[in-house]
Amino acid sequence: MxxxxxxxxxxxxxxxxxxxxxxxxxxxxxxxxxxxxxxxxxxxxxxxxxxxxxxxxxxxxxxxxxxxxxxxxxxxxxxxxxxxxxxxxxxxxxxxxxxxxxxxxxxxxxxxxxxxxxxxxxxxxxxxxxxxxxxxxxxxxxxxxxxxxxxxxxxxxxxxxxxxxxxxxxxxxxxxxxxxxxxxxxxNYAQAVDGLRQILWGLFKKIVIADNCAEYANLIFNNSDDYSGSTLIMGALFFTFQIYGDFSGYSDIALGTSRLFGMELLKNFNFPYFSRDIAEFWRRWHISLSSWFKDYLYIPLGGSVGGLKLKIRNTFIIFLVSGFWHGANWTFIVWGALNALYFLPLLLSNTNRNYMKIVAYDSNLPSFKELVSIIITFSLTVFAWIFFRANSLTHAITYIKDIFTSKLIALPEVRPTFVIVLVAIFILIEWIGRRNNYALEKMFTEKSVFVRWSFYFVLLFAIFIFSTKEQEFIYFQF
Known part of the structure; x- marks a missing residue:
């Protein structure tokens, strides 16, 4: 179901x-x-x-x-x-x-x-x-x-x-x-209302954002030989928001549903695409899996207590196993190895715990340095997602090769304006709500009932418009 x-x-x-x-x-x-x-x-x-x-x-x-x-x-x-x-x-x-x-x-x-x-x-x-x-x-x-x-x-x-x-x-x-x-x-009435609000946001993420992005991500990845480098970049970006909207949307619905029954589940996502380095990203993405591997694999292996070689070994083990957990394909293992390589410089320089609080917590906008860090981290993540989405290693390597060899500067052939606008609005809402457990938690709660419910009805209307076809969640395959 x-x-x-x-x-x-x-x-x-x-x-x-x-x-x-x-x-x-x-x-x-x-x-x-x-x-x-x-x-x-x-x-x-x-x-x-x-x-x-x-x-x-x-x-x-x-x-x-x-x-x-x-x-x-x-x-x-x-x-x-x-x-x-x-x-x-x-x-x-x-x-x-x-x-x-x-x-x-x-x-x-x-x-x-x-x-x-x-x-x-x-x-x-x-x-x-x-x-x-x-x-x-x-x-x-x-x-x-x-x-x-x-x-x-x-x-x-x-x-x-x-x-x-x-x-x-x-x-x-x-x-x-x-x-x-x-x-x-x-x-608990307040808990139940909060649960419904989180379910609403989860459905919006899945049906409006993820499923619309999936249409174009699938089109581009499944026909990657036919498109220019700029279009392939668009495909990777669409998948980046597809998998986030899909999986974090599922988690939001799960947490919201559980609140209806008076129980709190573990938080699974914490605005990962606003991370300033890969270590912060992995503290904010699929949190329950990352913490599971840390407690039941990384720490029993020695964690980061031992020497340099032990730290490097344990880091690669946990990322490779995490990749393999996602699926029986070499693409997932390479995806895990790539994230281990991203993480390694932070581990070696002992800077992997620099960012424990959400970016721009006390301000409306990030500093220039923070913005650059977010863009670099996001770009590395998008690149890694190509391996995650590709059908095989050959497909992933060809996809990346074609990005840099075919009309990289040209306008993408696939650029659905409406979906791009939806994603931009989604990013804005996530940014405004980044200090909360989920973006909608306190949004408009201090405004009038009319303003608050008007916003909810806009989300409901968008969900209704785009819910013509039921699409499975990506993580059902894992």
Whole structure:
């Protein structure tokens, strides 16, 4: 079920009314309702993979209990590695098996041989990377004795399968979400209104910005041989705003939806395109994944505590794994490696934590130095996104090569004025609201009701106009 679908527009109010008016604030019934609703939400995509989700949930739930109750370290390790192995095994088979097989065949072919290896033909279970990481973090935290085991299956299953975040995040931690699931919740009008406002902004990002940019990004990337260098740059820019509007829009809808049910999810985006260096960008982009890798991979590897070689090694590992997490294609690995190269000078000069506060926090406009830093960082990000979007490494390299060899200075053949204006307005709204949790949070709240609601109706009208076709979110494929 898509957030930007009629089905969800019907589903959400029904669950909301049952949650607050039928369960009568009974915590047990509320959690059962959320779990059933979450299973239905997932089954609407493909009910067959619901059994995989339930199995993964049962595995981690039972493993957590066995780890907690084991009297010997040997048994604790057995259940820990059993859970880790099976979870990563499922992820490897569904997401990476064919990639490794094809890569082996390509390497063997380079040496003049040809082999036939069996590949699997199965669609990737939507959201598998996200709910697998929910379970992994829980089991790791139990094993490391950071949290107590959850013995109530309904509570644990709701944490893993909570429908606002089930398909594309944010990647939650048991330390953050489970206590909220176990705590009695009462309806908070201000929280619910704020949730609706964030849902509105998320839908605008997805339907008005991302989907319009996607039309031209797809046109240019899929026919890149036919266009000039300036048009290829436009294609990269369109994709840059497509992926941001698409993924941060999903996160906004997820966070807003969760607020309707009295729970707060982890913030996943914090105006990343206003970053002044790549380190700041990665503190503001897909925050839940970056922090997950930092806590469960980077720090266990030694983080930045050791010598220079260890710091460089760990930096490349975390970025390469992050790239590989996104998909089974060499383009994602190169994208991760490229971001590691961007990050390396900041790490070596110990300037990777220079910018902890949003740009121009105490002023309306950035300084000249800040503006230049933002433009440079944004340009590096746009360049890296070419690898992320391209169908293959060959496509990405050809795309970049054609930028610098074919009419770079000429006007782009594809320059939809209306979409460019929409993106410009979007950037302006994001800039004005950059000090808040999301751009719309406090916008016009001090103005009259007429002004505020006029603005909301303009957004709703734009969403209605452009919602003629339901388009999946990009991160469904991850």
């Amino acid at each position: 898509l957030f930007n679908s009629i089905n969800f527009a019907i589903f959400l109010p029904i669950v909301f009314l049952l949650y607050w008016f039928v369960t009568k604030n009974n915590l047990k019934f509320q959690n059962i309702l959320l779990l059933v609703a979450s299973y239905y939400f997932y089954a609407c995509w493909d009910f067959r993979f619901l059994f995989l989700l339930i199995f993964s949930t049962l595995l981690d739930y039972y493993s957590g209990i066995k780890i907690e109750n084991s009297s010997s370290e040997k048994n604790r390790k057995f259940w820990f590695w059993l859970s880790i192995g099976i979870n990563l095994g499922f992820l490897g088979v569904f997401k990476y098996y064919n990639f490794f097989v094809d890569s082996i065949k390509d390497v063997v072919f380079l040496f003049g041989h040809k082999i036939d290896l069996w590949t699997i033909k199965v669609i990737l279970p939507v959201g598998i990377s996200f709910y697998t990481f929910h379970g992994l973090s829980y089991v790791i935290d139990i094993y490391k004795k950071r949290i107590p085991v959850e013995t109530n299956f309904i509570n644990y299953a709701t944490f893993v399968c909570y429908f606002p975040l089930l398909v594309a995040g944010p990647i939650e931690r048991a330390t953050h979400l489970l206590p909220q699931i176990k705590k009695k919740r009462t309806f």
